[in-house]
Amino acid sequence: MIDFSFFLEILPKLLAGLPLTIELALTSIVAGFVLAVTLALAQQSESPFVVLPIRGFVAVFRGTPLLVQIFLTYYGLGQFRHQLSAIGLWAVFREPYWCAIIALTLNTTAYGSEILRGAIQSVPRGLVEAARSVGLSTCLTYRHVILPLAFRQALPSYGNEIILMIKGTSLASIVTLMEVTGIAQGLISQTYRAFEVFICAGAIYLTLNFAIIRALAALEYWMSRHLRHRPSTRDAAS
Amino acid sequence: MVDAFRLLGFQHGGWGAALLMAASVTVLLSVLGFALGAVFGGLAAAGRLRNSKVLRFLALGYCTVFRGVPDLLTIYLLYYGGSVALTSLGHSLGGSGFVGVPAFATGTLAIAIISGAYQAEVYRGAYLAIDQGQHDAACALGLNRLQRLRQVIFPQLLSYALPGLGNVWQLVLKDSSLISVIGLVELMRQAQIAAGSTREPFIFYIAAALLYLAIASVTGHAFYRLERKAPWRVRSA
Numbered sequence A: 001m002i003d004f005s006f007f008l009e010i011l012p013k014l015l016a017g018l019p020l021t022i023e024l025a026l027t028s029i030v031a032g033f034v035l036a037v038t039l040a041l042a043q044q045s046e047s048p049f050v051v052l053p054i055r056g057f058v059a060v061f062r063g064t065p066l067l068v069q070i071f072l073t074y075y076g077l078g079q080f081r082h083q084l085s086a087i088g089l090w091a092v093f094r095e096p097y098w099c100a101i102i103a104l105t106l107n108t109t110a111y112g113s114e115i116l117r118g119a120i121q122s123v124p125r126g127l128v129e130a131a132r133s134v135g136l137s138t139c140l141t142y143r144h145v146i147l148p149l150a151f152r153q154a155l156p157s158y159g160n161e162i163i164l165m166i167k168g169t170s171l172a173s174i175v176t177l178m179e180v181t182g183i184a185q186g187l188i189s190q191t192y193r194a195f196e197v198f199i200c201a202g203a204i205y206l207t208l209n210f211a212i213i214r215a216l217a218a219l220e221y222w223m224s225r226h227l228r229h230r231p232s233t234r235d236a237a238s
Numbered sequence B: 001m002v003d004a005f006r007l008l009g010f011q012h013g014g015w016g017a018a019l020l021m022a023a024s025v026t027v028l029l030s031v032l033g034f035a036l037g038a039v040f041g042g043l044a045a046a047g048r049l050r051n052s053k054v055l056r057f058l059a060l061g062y063c064t065v066f067r068g069v070p071d072l073l074t075i076y077l078l079y080y081g082g083s084v085a086l087t088s089l090g091h092s093l094g095g096s097g098f099v100g101v102p103a104f105a106t107g108t109l110a111i112a113i114i115s116g117a118y119q120a121e122v123y124r125g126a127y128l129a130i131d132q133g134q135h136d137a138a139c140a141l142g143l144n145r146l147q148r149l150r151q152v153i154f155p156q157l158l159s160y161a162l163p164g165l166g167n168v169w170q171l172v173l174k175d176s177s178l179i180s181v182i183g184l185v186e187l188m189r190q191a192q193i194a195a196g197s198t199r200e201p202f203i204f205y206i207a208a209a210l211l212y213l214a215i216a217s218v219t220g221h222a223f224y225r226l227e228r229k230a231p232w233r234v235r236s237a
Helices: A004-015 A018-041 A046-062 A066-078 A079-085 A096-123 A125-133 A138-175 A180-191 A194-223 A231-238 B001-006 B017-049 B054-067 B073-092 B103-128 B133-138 B145-182 B187-198 B201-231
Strands: none
Touching: A004 A018, A004 A046, A004 A180, A004 A194, A018 A066, A018 A096, A018 A180, A018 A194, A046 A066, A046 A096, A046 B201, A066 A096, A066 A125, A066 A138, A066 B073, A066 B145, A066 B187, A066 B201, A096 A138, A125 A138, A180 A194, A180 B017, A180 B073, A194 B054, A194 B073, A231 B103, B001 B201, B017 B054, B017 B103, B017 B145, B017 B187, B017 B201, B054 B103, B073 B145, B133 B145, B145 B187, B145 B201
8 A cells, every 4th residue: 555666756856845945944034033032122112102013013913824924925015016126126026935035034023022022021020130230231131131031931932933934834835936845735736645745745844843843952951051050159168 | 095995895896795705714614623623632632641552642643743744734635635535436436537525624624633733732731730639529529430521620621721722713713724725715715816806916915814813803802701701710719
């Protein structure tokens, strides 16, 4: 029943899409992280002119399907071809690749900024006050106290978001990008062997996600050094 | 702007009614998928909490696979796999030609399988959050297994699970847009059709986004109220 030669035949074809999947995910995760940190920090401001637009952005991008966001960027903005050409952005919005990256980036920015905002709020007030009392400026307090603690706190949730982004890149296949899911769909409609292709493509995604989970666990281990072995200063002094 | 009102309106040539109809298909699809997913999720959670190694392995496998694999792949598997199975069944019964699976049923099943994998984690967490004393007390009262489950464990389980279920519901609602790829005319597909025939994709995708937002916020509010007002709410001491 199970035909191994078929697996061997489709595996290299599916793997050919893996670089694009990783490229889409990596670009949007990195860009999204930078934007998410910026938005999370901006929301620490009290000004409603800063906070309200960000809240609106987050609500819209978390409340609508990623597919709508991709279509809006690719087909929706494509309607404004002349205006985009006039400001020199048509070269970007003409490419499904960049449209997918823009939509994925904005999507993960919205989720990421909420995760980081929560993490920044979870940093105990006492630590912030302690940092201020030893004379650190606001900027230095963020750099040396608040952000390192917030990043560690946010890591598990951010890890989930990264996995969701890997899965999200599959939607790029709907705007013609041939990443793993796009190739899988092509293979299924050519061979009508949905089950085998699903197993093979699924295994690729699961392996990728498993590797990411392990890497993040290692990162978390590394970032919680201070929680593991507390140097017993009292013993050393005595 | 006037153009947008005309296109989204309800008079002749307006797509308002079609979009609202499609939005109700989205809601129906999501509700049915979520409800069936609760069954799958409940079974998987029960499997993971069992002592049997085989059941635990199966349940863990189900959760891992369908949470780790892109939802589109699962949808393609069910759609193409189901069609191939139906077609070969048709041939063995003496028929001929290609038999496609109905898109609505396939979509519901896909959403149920995917959301079930997420719901399983929520139910498992909620079950583990119930104090062991509750099980002991229910036993001490002489309730039998079914009574314990129905009158003691289940109400508490639901109350612990509600916030997590609210998150899964939002996920389901957004996932339902993916069912458009197998041709079911739900909100996303209807927006595509309207965008294609009027060549105004921007207006229609914005309209779809707003409708999704509206559904998400109304149902999100309902979940919030349920959490706050539920008679079975566990009162924190």
